[in-house]
């Protein structure tokens with residue numbers, strides 16, 4: 001089963017909710033892992049079933065990084081806030097690094113997320129709506 005992670009910093013959560021809603025029909029067919037607050041909002045506001053890890057500042061990025069190390073994720077959409085310092089920056093860097101190590105596709109902007117999700121869906125023989 002295809003499994004992707006969805007993560008967004010606070011300023012990017014509206015963008016993530018819009019992205020999840022736009023692709024709700026495909027996303028409902030795959031496994032979704034999230035950090036805590038991102039997942040709560042996707043579940044409550046989009047209606048998708050998600051596997052919620054801890055909130056980012058409490059270790060959620062590290063939990064998802066651990067899944068990357070285990071080969072358990074096909075892609076990550078991580079809509080980062082590039083303009084705000086985060087207290088858990090080392091955890092964020094660790095997640096980005098481990099994606100590089102294992103060549104797991106990682107999208108950090110909406111446009112990149114569209115490309116990555118289209119690529120993941122193509123592996124499932126699904127063409128996303130424009």
Ligand SMILES: O=C(CO)COP(=O)(O)O
Pocket residue numbers: 007008009010035036037038039054055056057060061092
């Ligand atoms: O901080 C985050 C990623 O670094 C996201 O965490 P939340 O989804 O809990 O807000």
